[in-house]
Amino acid sequence: MSLEQVVVAEDQDGARLDVVLAPVCGSRARAQRAIAEGAVTVDGAPANPAQKRHAVRAGQTVAVRLEALVRPLGEIRHDAPPVDVRYEDEHLIVVDKPAGLVVHPGAGHDGPTLVDAVARWVSAELPPGGDAERPGIVHRLDRDTSGLLLVARTDEAHRRLQAAIRDREVTREYLTLVDGRPDARAGTIDAPIGRDRHHRTRQSIDTDAPRRAVTHFVLEELLPRTALLRVTLETGRTHQIRVHLKAIGLPVAGDPEYGRAPSGESPLGLTRQFLHAARLSLTHPITGAPLQVESPLPDDLAAALERARAGA
Numbered sequence: 001m002s003l004e005q006v007v008v009a010e011d012q013d014g015a016r017l018d019v020v021l022a023p024v025c026g027s028r029a030r031a032q033r034a035i036a037e038g039a040v041t042v043d044g045a046p047a048n049p050a051q052k053r054h055a056v057r058a059g060q061t062v063a064v065r066l067e068a069l070v071r072p073l074g075e076i077r078h079d080a081p082p083v084d085v086r087y088e089d090e091h092l093i094v095v096d097k098p099a100g101l102v103v104h105p106g107a108g109h110d111g112p113t114l115v116d117a118v119a120r121w122v123s124a125e126l127p128p129g130g131d132a133e134r135p136g137i138v139h140r141l142d143r144d145t146s147g148l149l150l151v152a153r154t155d156e157a158h159r160r161l162q163a164a165i166r167d168r169e170v171t172r173e174y175l176t177l178v179d180g181r182p183d184a185r186a187g188t189i190d191a192p193i194g195r196d197r198h199h200r201t202r203q204s205i206d207t208d209a210p211r212r213a214v215t216h217f218v219l220e221e222l223l224p225r226t227a228l229l230r231v232t233l234e235t236g237r238t239h240q241i242r243v244h245l246k247a248i249g250l251p252v253a254g255d256p257e258y259g260r261a262p263s264g265e266s267p268l269g270l271t272r273q274f275l276h277a278a279r280l281s282l283t284h285p286i287t288g289a290p291l292q293v294e295s296p297l298p299d300d301l302a303a304a305l306e307r308a309r310a311g312a
Helices: 017-025 028-036 155-166 240-247 299-309
Strands: 003-007 040-042 061-065 084-088 092-097 146-152 171-179 186-190 214-222 226-233 275-283 290-294
Touching: 003 017, 017 028, 017 040, 017 061, 028 061, 084 290, 146 155, 155 275, 171 240, 171 299, 186 240, 214 240, 226 240, 226 299
Parallel strands: 146 275
Antiparallel strands: 003 061, 040 061, 084 092, 092 146, 171 226, 171 275, 186 214, 214 226, 275 290
């Protein structure tokens, strides 16, 4: 892997070293890691690993060894469930994540993950994003939310997809069945969310650490006791759809955390929240061609929808 160099521009005079390196490394976090690992030089002199805030001057040459960002893949579990691939090319895949599958390893979970299920599509020599724990992953879905997920196959695709999501150039549409009937056929929920003040495992609009969150919805079908909505995310906060819909009195049907009935059997036969990532629309990060991928409702949600239409 080659040494990448950047000459500090006039308008970057006095900028932080990690900020200048971020476009080359893919993010400020990755730039900070390169600095910490001693992989960065400024005018040929090694950058102090503790000085990610180091101010650079116009005309200086900053170099980074990108191989320092590559981490080998961790152990792959062979019991990961199969996943449907809805789109595939040499740069990326779009998978249809089943409910119950965690996207990547994390605290308190040592079972199979989506990362295990898609490992054969991702380069073992260059885990996209340089992260051995979540190679190729550019966004997430909750464990019990099903549907479409982008996975990068190369580092370049990973960087560009992350940028596209950050710049809101990827449209993510969800189908959700809610308890209750909305007052309008379309709406926008613009309410900051963060960790709930009283329930530390939940997200809420009642929080001491609010972050901007915007959700749009359109009524797809009005049913006797429920409504089917198509929801589009403008931001991507944890549990955003579930929290926002609860906040306007339309909790997601079957939601064990934010729903109306915290326990007991759902009248619709649901064992998880009725939330499905049904459509992804974006410009291909490498070819520039428009890309749209769709996923039908899985069997459990389709059956629940039929019960809802019957008035259950």
